[in-house]
Amino acid sequence: MSTLTATAAQRQALLDLQDLDTEIDRAKAALNRLRTDEEFAQAKKDAADLAEQLAAAEGARREADRDAAEASEKAAATRAHRDRTRNRLHAGGGSHKELEAMMHEAQTLEGLLAEHDQAALEAMQAADAAAGKVTAVQERKAAVEASGRARAAHLKQEGQRITEHGRSLAARRAEAAAGLPAEIVARYEKVRSRNGGIGAGRLEGNRSSASGTPLSPAEIERLRALPEDALAECPETGALLVRV
Structure with missing residues (x-):
């Protein structure tokens, strides 16, 4: 699978998209709890x-x-x-x-x-x-x-x-998605649909927020070696990773 690239603004929009989708999922779950x-x-x-x-x-x-x-x-x-x-x-x-x-x-x-x-x-x-x-x-x-x-x-x-x-x-999500290239949104949606709602995350230090677990030193070294504008992938979940 080809490596996607994104500007700093697009990387932030991707993180915003994930955060908003997580909030939307929580809102849907809350409505379901109300119904039952x-x-x-x-x-x-x-x-x-x-x-x-x-x-x-x-x-x-x-x-x-x-x-x-x-x-x-x-x-x-x-x-x-x-x-x-x-x-x-x-x-x-x-x-x-x-x-x-x-x-x-x-x-x-x-x-x-x-x-x-x-x-x-x-x-x-x-x-x-x-x-x-x-x-x-x-x-x-x-x-x-x-x-x-x-x-x-x-x-x-x-x-x-x-x-x-x-x-x-939903309005804020549409705005965030509009600021991203179609191929990034498509990859994000595909991963998210098979990964319990997680399509993107942050790489903070040696930890992937998509999997919630630390990555091996070898994986960290590989990800750090990618071009600055490249979107990494979580080796455990396949989610797009924004290095912060």
Whole structure:
């Protein structure tokens, strides 16, 4: 592969191009992180789970309310029956045998009424508990949804900020690329595409910023021997190296 040459301004433009592409890649990665934000995703999942819990709690409340209504009606019917029997008993009349039967019925109804009143009380307590659970789930759901909305607003604002920054970077990148010969840009893009986003770097002392590792003395000597305007290549990554 032929050695490329570049003026001092072009070498700086190449380094600027790499720096800008690195920033653009970071901006893209940041946008991707926003799109897959774990906190927002968890808030959505929690809200969906709570919606299911709320539906189940409301169903349980309706059933508890029906049970409480039925138990109350049953207790009320038994109380009315007992009261009628009492009134007949207090009114007197009838044979001794009939009075004894009414007394027995009244006693039976008293016991039955106590059972029905207790059942009605327990049913009402169960209904109150079911209603309380609905309220608790509603409050938790509202809090999670509010948190999700706040997170979504933050992500939108952050996304807009990053997008604007990305547009600024893209404009600066176009300017940097315009200051370079087409063959240098083509070589840079080719290396960058196969090298994880690194197409150019600096040779500072004995270290290549493209690979992040020091070069051997023999490699350093070879690179230093190149003409001043020549663009070196990182022996490990193939990236264009600007000697500084």
